[in-house]
Amino acid sequence: MGIRCTVCGGNLVVTDKMCLAGRIAKIVSLGKLKPECYECEICKKRYTLL
Numbered sequence: 001m002g003i004r005c006t007v008c009g010g011n012l013v014v015t016d017k018m019c020l021a022g023r024i025a026k027i028v029s030l031g032k033l034k035p036e037c038y039e040c041e042i043c044k045k046r047y048t049l050l
Contacts, residue, residue, distance in 0.1 A: 008043045010041050011041050019037040
């Protein structure tokens with residue numbers, strides 16, 4: 001059981017690279033938020049969870 005992609009229903013896995021939205025959220029919150037970037041295994045769509 002894991003997080004599912006809303007587009008294709010595939011599994012989301014944590015990516016090592018920080019996405020742009022995650023970087024901006026971390027800078028704006030002065031480091032209080034720890035956003036995680038996920039990528040779908042099937043369609044390669046990226047998600048940012050705060």
